Amino acid sequence: MEMILKKDRLGEWAAKLRGSAEVFAPVFADDSWNFCKVEPGAELTFDHGNTVRPAKGFVFPQREVLYRFRQESGEAPQLTPTLPADGPAVVFGVRPCDGRAMVRNDKVFTCGFADPYYQARRDRVVFVGLACNAPPSPNCFCLSVGGSPHAGDGLDVLMTELDGRYHVKALTAKGKEIAGIAEALFDKAGAADSSEVEKVHAAARSHPQRSIAAMEKVAEGLKRNFDSPQWDTLAQACIGCGACTYLCPSCHCFDINDEVSSHSPLAGERVRTWDNCQFPEFTMHTSGHNPRNTTGARLRQRICHKLLYFVENHNIQQCTGCGRCISHCPVGIDIVRVANVMEEAAGQ
Amino acid sequence: MSDKSSSSEAIGQADNIYLPKLARIAGIKEEVPGARGIKTFRIEFLDGDGFEHDCGQCAMISVFGKGESMISIASPPSVKEYKQFSIMRVGRVTTAIHDMKAGDIIGVRGPYGNTFPVNDWKGRNLVFIGGGVGLAPIWPVIQTAVANRSDFGKITVFYGARTSRDIMYAAELEKLRGAADVHLSVDSPEEGWEGYCGFVPANIMDKPQSADNAIAITCGPPIMIKFVIKNLSEMGFSAEQIYTTIENKMKCGVGKCGRCNAGKDYVCVKGPVYSWAQLKDMPQEY
Numbered sequence: 001m002e003m004i005l006k007k008d009r010l011g012e013w014a015a016k017l018r019g020s021a022e023v024f025a026p027v028f029a030d031d032s033w034n035f036c037k038v039e040p041g042a043e044l045t046f047d048h049g050n051t052v053r054p055a056k057g058f059v060f061p062q063r064e065v066l067y068r069f070r071q072e073s074g075e076a077p078q079l080t081p082t083l084p085a086d087g088p089a090v091v092f093g094v095r096p097c098d099g100r101a102m103v104r105n106d107k108v109f110t111c112g113f114a115d116p117y118y119q120a121r122r123d124r125v126v127f128v129g130l131a132c133n134a135p136p137s138p139n140c141f142c143l144s145v146g147g148s149p150h151a152g153d154g155l156d157v158l159m160t161e162l163d164g165r166y167h168v169k170a171l172t173a174k175g176k177e178i179a180g181i182a183e184a185l186f187d188k189a190g191a192a193d194s195s196e197v198e199k200v201h202a203a204a205r206s207h208p209q210r211s212i213a214a215m216e217k218v219a220e221g222l223k224r225n226f227d228s229p230q231w232d233t234l235a236q237a238c239i240g241c242g243a244c245t246y247l248c249p250s251c252h253c254f255d256i257n258d259e260v261s262s263h264s265p266l267a268g269e270r271v272r273t274w275d276n277c278q279f280p281e282f283t284m285h286t287s288g289h290n291p292r293n294t295t296g297a298r299l300r301q302r303i304c305h306k307l308l309y310f311v312e313n314h315n316i317q318q319c320t321g322c323g324r325c326i327s328h329c330p331v332g333i334d335i336v337r338v339a340n341v342m343e344e345a346a347g348q
Numbered sequence: 349m350s351d352k353s354s355s356s357e358a359i360g361q362a363d364n365i366y367l368p369k370l371a372r373i374a375g376i377k378e379e380v381p382g383a384r385g386i387k388t389f390r391i392e393f394l395d396g397d398g399f400e401h402d403c404g405q406c407a408m409i410s411v412f413g414k415g416e417s418m419i420s421i422a423s424p425p426s427v428k429e430y431k432q433f434s435i436m437r438v439g440r441v442t443t444a445i446h447d448m449k450a451g452d453i454i455g456v457r458g459p460y461g462n463t464f465p466v467n468d469w470k471g472r473n474l475v476f477i478g479g480g481v482g483l484a485p486i487w488p489v490i491q492t493a494v495a496n497r498s499d500f501g502k503i504t505v506f507y508g509a510r511t512s513r514d515i516m517y518a519a520e521l522e523k524l525r526g527a528a529d530v531h532l533s534v535d536s537p538e539e540g541w542e543g544y545c546g547f548v549p550a551n552i553m554d555k556p557q558s559a560d561n562a563i564a565i566t567c568g569p570p571i572m573i574k575f576v577i578k579n580l581s582e583m584g585f586s587a588e589q590i591y592t593t594i595e596n597k598m599k600c601g602v603g604k605c606g607r608c609n610a611g612k613d614y615v616c617v618k619g620p621v622y623s624w625a626q627l628k629d630m631p632q633e634y
Contacts, residue, residue, distance in 0.1 A: 067367060076370055076394060077412050077453060079368070079455075115602075116365070256415070256600065258412065263413075275607070282607050283596065285597055286442070291633040292633055297633070304611075305606075305609075309612035
């Protein structure tokens with residue numbers, strides 16, 4: 001379903017959707033772009049490159065209560081699951097790399113043991129993508145990992161900015177539904193619109209990007225260089241802050257802990273929070289033995305998880321080339337460079 | 349637009365992978381005293397709301413208010429009325445459960461992980477090699493083999509602990525004699541100790557086992573496992589004849605929290621049981 005929305009009617013669409021859903025969009029606040037709730041009257045401006053924090057928080061929040069427990073003295077504990085019961089949400093301005101990351105997150109959370117918390121959020125959220133007409137970050141490399149500035153996988157709607165208007169393509173049933181709600185606002189897309197979209201997309205693809213030179217050889221390179229001393233060299237500057245994985249749209253590691261609010265009677269919450277493979281404690285056994293006990297081993301885990309293990313398990317890279325881990329690393333560790341180094345070393 | 353949240357309400361408690369079943373501690377036996385003591389907990393599910401398991405599988409034990417720990421199930425699958433877990437007091441959760449009494453209620457979710465291929469081993473000689481609390485994960489296999497004694501050839505059990513006071517299942521090991529050859533060891537010489545003195549890998553070299561038609565099953569501290577496998581290989585055991593069960597830190601048990609992997613495998617789902625033939629080509633991150 002392809003439609004045209006005049007730019008000055010975007011606000012009306014959002015207002016219409018707000019009647020039955022929460023609406024989120026990138027907002028510039030505190031010196032950075034992030035997804036925020038759009039309040040009535042607020043203007044939607046899609047001037048963002050990419051948000052600092054990825055869209056994954058909508059389906060996998062930083063902190064989430066799994067269930068509450070309460071135990072009166074001498075009685076059995078009562079467990080109350082806290083499955084998300086929020087109403088629908090529509091998220092505008094999602095870049096294709098974050099959309100493609102949802103496909104990866106789905107593999108993790110819905111394959112094998114299905115995660116009901118993730119599924120409930122995934123069902124409620126509608127992702128409205130925005131094609132990148134210009135590379136939003138100097139560290140973008142979506143083309144190297146099978147993506148593109150206008151890829152639609154993982155998104156429900158893809159919008160492409162044209163002169164004075166948006167081309168709006170509904171990709172899923174949820175996408176069609178949110179367009180249908182405001183049908184009167186849209187015009188049918190014509191042949192001229194379609195050919196302009198093609199031109200804009202082709203131009204976007206031709207922008208220079210960072211590049212992993214021979215992606216098809218990277219997995220093999222990583223395998224062959226597992227014990228390479230280069231890992232320690234590449235990771236030498238790492239301060240273990242974990243920004244790379246917290247800001248990654250597809251990093252899914254988490255911790256589960258109990259937060260106690262009362263000791264008598266015992267009451268509290270079992271809570272899931274984002275965790276981080278760059279922390280030594282992440283893998284440390286209670287005995288003190290740590291299978292990944294060096295910074296090099298932890299960098300290797302992050303890169304191998306994205307570009308080797310996930311490929312072995314799911315046939316796709318777990319990285320979608322958003323470049324956040326590069327842009328926000330305080331010491332300049334660079335997944336593109338690491339992949340190229342490992343691939344070159346494999347060829348030698 | 350239609351309210352999609354209704355689908356989440358349709359998810360019943362039974363489908364919630366993070367929600368434990370409640371179980372009552374029916375009995376506690378102190379195996380090893382001290383700061384790093386070991387206790388065996390016999391648990392019974394409330395309202396018969398349990399699950400069946402197979403040899404080698406684990407379960408996530410909850411002490412509410414403290415957290416969860418992944419513990420191997422030490423009772424054999426043939427026992428349906430209860431499950432046993434032998435737990436060393438080391439961290440926050442294991443210390444909390446050590447402080448619990450019979451009648452107290454814990455949470456249990458599982459079973460998790462793969463299993464020892466015990467049925468494939470019928471007719472073969474079995475050599476078990478355990479160290480420390482690492483006897484617990486292979487104990488259900490030993491119990492199963494002994495209960496079906498005629499299905500298997502010679503059964504040999506090596507077990508070592510730091511000192512004689514650290515030996516777990518001491519009475520049960522004595523009872524095994526007759527059905528199995530039992531070789532105990534302690535790390536250093538002690539007055540009155542008649543068994544072997546030295547580490548477990550050295551004890552198996554002291555009593556070399558024939559690899560003919562044999563399967564070796566080992567579990568213990570990672571460093572012990574590595575030397576046991578080396579020594580078994582020297583005795584002629586092929587990689588396909590050696591099995592171990594590995595541990596890694598786990599939080600979810602269902603292949604999602606991301607920390608227990610050795611290479612592409614999440615140990616909680618694809619492991620914990622591996623043959624050395626499988627394990628030797630994987631990243632040694634365990």
